Amino acid sequence: MVVLFKLGLATYAAQTIGGMIYVVMQYERGMVFRNGNFERVANAGIVIMPPWFWGMEMVDVRAMNLVIEVAQIMTKDNVPVKIKAVVFFAVDKARPQDSVLEVEDFAGSIEQVAEAAIKSMGGESTFKQMQAERKALGTALRTEVAEETKGWGAVVQSVLIQDVAIDSEEIRMSLVREAAAQAEALARGHLAEAEVATAESFVKAANLYAGNAVALMLRQLNIAL
Incomplete structure (x- = not known):
């Protein structure tokens, strides 16, 4: 019985001492609480605290990222x-x-705030703006999210807009057809300009040959050869 008592006492002592020792990693900070109230911040290293009425919560201070995808935004x-x-x-x-x-x-x-900011930005910008000004819009989003979350101990480093795509197959195909029509019209314009230039050259040549019979004869001989 005495042996069991001593063994139990030793186990309790070991557990109590183990509960007093915390290891805070270099990339963490320990939030020390006493009687449920915040007491202090513990930096990296070994932290020893009393076994009762004290506790610690670890916070990771490394950079993190969130990938946010928002659909059906009307520009x-x-x-x-x-x-x-x-x-x-x-x-x-x-x-x-x-x-x-x-x-x-x-x-x-932070994710909820960023999603709301992205929706707001999308509604205030045109589609072409979002395609052409991603960097500037990302900077504006970073400022807005940082302002909304500054009371939460957050440092918003950057917001990168990776992709802006049309969320409607019908509209996307319509824009593709419009771009193709514009390209075709441009090509036809260039062809017409080339035709005009060719015609002007023919007229100029005809005027020259009309006043010079020898030149016309030499030209005919050159074509025949």
Whole structure:
């Protein structure tokens, strides 16, 4: 009985001591809580805390990214589009506790804000703008998302718009046909210009030969040869 008691006591002591020791990795910060209240931020290393009424929650401070795809956005010029963007962000190392204390789902909440910002941007821009000004629009999105999430301990590094595509096969084919028609019209215009230039050359040559019988005869001989 005494042996079992000592064994149980040793096990309890080992578990208690083990619960007092935390290892914070270099890419983490430890949020130390006492009696349920935030106490301090623990940096990388070994952290020893009292066994009761204390706790620690780890926060990853490495850069993260979210791939966001939003479909059926109606642009300013009434073109339905789908947009694919990537948001790069991280926990602010100066105030990592805000990512735990101020928001329940840090990454998920940033994703929701970014998705709303993308929808708003799509409705305020034309299709051609989104195709031609991706970098500028991405910068504007980064500013907007950063402003909305600054109280959550977030650092929004960049927003990259990867793709803007028409979200309607009928409209896409219509634009393809329109582009083909424009290309054909341009080609016909160039052909007409070439025909006019050729005709002008013939008229000029005819005028020259009309006043010079010898030149005309030499030209005829040259053609015959």
